[in-house]
Amino acid sequence: MHGDAEWGSIPGLVRAAAERYADAEAVVEGRTRISYVELGARVERAAAACVANGVGLGDRVAIWAPNTLDWIVSALGAVSAGAVLVPLNTRFKGAEAADVLRRSGARLLFVTGTFLGTSYVASLRRAAGEGAGSGPLPGLPALEQVVVLSDDAPADFRTWKDFLASGEGVGEAEVRTRADSVAPAMPSDIIFTSGTTGRPKGAVITHAQTLRAYEIWSDLAGLRTGDRYLIVNPFFHTFGYKAGVIACLTRGATMIPQPVFDVATVLANIAAERISVLPGPPTLHQSLLDHASRDAYDLSALRLVVTGAAVVPLRLVERLKGELGVDTVLTAYGLSEASGIVTMCRRGDDPSVIASTSGRAIPGTEVRVAAATPGTPGEVLVRGFNVMRGYYEDKAATAEVLTPDGWLRTGDVGVLDDAGNLRITDRLKDMxxxxxxxxxxxxxxxxxxxxxxxxxxxxxxxxxxxxxxxxxxxxxxxxxxxxxxxxxxxxxxxxxxxxxxxxxxxxxxxxxxxxxxxxxxxxxxxxxxxxx
Structure with a gap:
């Protein structure tokens, strides 16, 4: 098992993957196929451009875009320049995105062109086009630049190509020096979650936490070199970015990002790309099994499914194994405040355990239920390396969920069985x-x-x-x-x-x-x- 100590940081992991898995296919997007060496080079170019444009260690860089190769490259480029990544939910409207950009103090934003018929740039202009600031969006004074991930951009914004070209004066040595100065204990990202108060809160997670958590995830799931991973889970969510991109980097698996969940596209991708790994919510797998023309596609390469977050019917587990021949079906439970992973089933667990629970605490963490008597429901508490450093610039909200002795109050209600398997029974906060x-x-x-x-x-x-x-x-x-x-x-x-x-x-x-x-x-x- 490789360890986070070996890589130290996400830029260290990107470089190690480029060396270790050099010619293996890293990302497939339509007709574009790039190897791990090419991915490493593209990430370095993006990092050089970030450095050239004044991004420093600890600066927040936001990204508001669907699952694409450009998302992977721009995000990893920013993180390799020492920035703290702030992913924005692609379902947000302009005002919701502007609020997170304002509160995170993002200096740079990567944004998609038009997605699902919506111009994200236009919706941001409507929400933050007026104010005292002098940048591209006066209502967001900290935001110095907006880079549009397409071939054209409106005035005051830059195209992706133009942005990359601006980094050509920054040499490889300077990029490597910057990447090497990113310490394991530094924040790697701030994942904003919508709190029950209605105000999003940003969970601060470090490089060391991210690497350790998704090394464990990859290990428990059995992700391996040569796997072909269809990433339908959105990159703005821990399940997509960390259990997807980061996990693939640790193992040299091939990433096939899919920007929109569409069952027919999923089926076509599985068949054409010989997909072996397909994590996602139970609804994804249910719709796959029930699709009228499922039998027209060759799904035989599929071997690993990781699901969770909602009720997982035993019938779903049995059908994935029986009808599709999936070797490994696992359930897991996590939340952004705990690096996205708290418990996970183990390979070899009985199907009834996989369907009725979210598995056991991952190594290096403790899970307990604050219940009056054992075996009865109570609030789920987590302690360990995976618990966030706190909510970004929100001490009051942090104090509400982190106890003085390090337990994270999840707000979820669950029951632990004698073997330590956790079953989430309710949501304390009506989510x-x-x-x-x-x-x-x-x-x-x-x-x-x-x-x-x-x-x-x-x-x-x-x-x-x-x-x-x-x-x-x-x-x-x-x-x-x-x-x-x-x-x-x-x-x-x-x-x-x-x-x-x-x-x-x-x-x-x-x-x-x-x-x-x-x-x-x-x-x-x-x-x-x-x-x-």
Whole structure:
């Protein structure tokens, strides 16, 4: 087993991978195929450009783009220049992205051109085009440059090609010196999670934590050299970037990034690229198994599936093994505040354990449940090397979740069995998961409350056959308002990421509240046909 000490930092890992797996295929994107040596060279060019443009150790560099080769190169380039990466959710609208850019103090932003019919640049201009700053987006004074990952860019912004060319005066030795000055204990990234308060919080994770966690992940999953890994999990999420890009770098596996989840594309990619590794939420694998033309594709190379985050039916595990011949199906549990990984099943675990639990604590960590008696549900607590350094510039929020003796309060409710397997039974904070995305009712409620006709609002998750769960909103209209559910849903689609948008709206005269004024969500779940 290689160790984080061997590489020291993510730039050290990139260089080691370029040497160790030199001619092996590193990334496949359409007709573009690049080897590990070529990937290393491209990352160094991107790092040189970051250095040339004043990016220093510890500066925040953000990226707002789908899964592509350019995302991999620009992100690893920034990190190799000593920057702290701030990935932005591609589902964000302009105001949501601007808020994270402002709070992280990002100096440089890599942004996609147009994605899914949306111009990210235009949405940012609308959200941050006015203000006292002098940079490309006056509403974001710390942001000095915006690099558009395409062949053309509007005035005040730069193209990717132009940005790379600007680094040509920075020599290889200077780039290597900078990369070598990145210490293991330095932050490698800040992953912003939507907190239940509705305000995103940035979990600060170091190079050493990242490398150790995903060395362990690769080891437990059995990822190996020559594996071909279809990365559908978004790169802005730990599951995509770290269990994807970083894990592949540790083992010399081939990355095939897929920017949009589309079942037909997944099937075509598995067949054409002989995909052997396909992690993702259970909905991804369920839709794969149920696709009408599945039998038309050769899926025989598939050997490893890692899933989790939501309920995993035993039937799903059995079908993956029986119908698709997948050797290894594993479940795991993690959160951004714990480097994205807390527990994981082991190869050889019984299918019932894999389906009904998220496995056991990974090496170097402890998991306990704060319950009155063993075997009963309680809040899941984690302690170990994987726990974040804290929330970025938010001491109060950090103090709420990190105990003085190092335990992270996850906010999830779970049960530990005698073998140490963790089963997540509930979400302390009412979070629900929409097609693999965490949705937080408090955040959605705050956004919906901005509608002029909404007097009071409560949101819960309800079951959905396609996405697992979706939002349902209980709304009290303002006096004399004639707001319809269609009106509110259409408004919400303009104001928030699609996965947060309620699919069902029910108008009520008042919300059920307890003596202290809090909404009794259990009663709402009962009305919606869910158990409290």
């Amino acid at each position: 629900f998961i929409v097609g693999g995305f965490n949705a937080y009712p408090a955040e959605i409620e705050q956004l919906l409350a901005l509608h002029p006709d909404v007097a009071d609002i409560a949101v819960i998750g309800i079951p959905d056959t396609r996405l697992g769960e979706v939002a349902k909103a209980f709304v009290v209209r303002r006096k004399n308002a004639v707001l319809t559910s269609d009106d509110l849903i259409a408004w919400a689609r303009r104001e928030m990421a699609n996965y947060k948008v309620p699919r069902v709206v029910e108008f009520v005269a008042e919300l059920p509240r307890n003596a202290s004024g809090k909404v009794v969500k259990g009663k709402l779940r009962g009305r919606a046909g869910r158990q409290p």
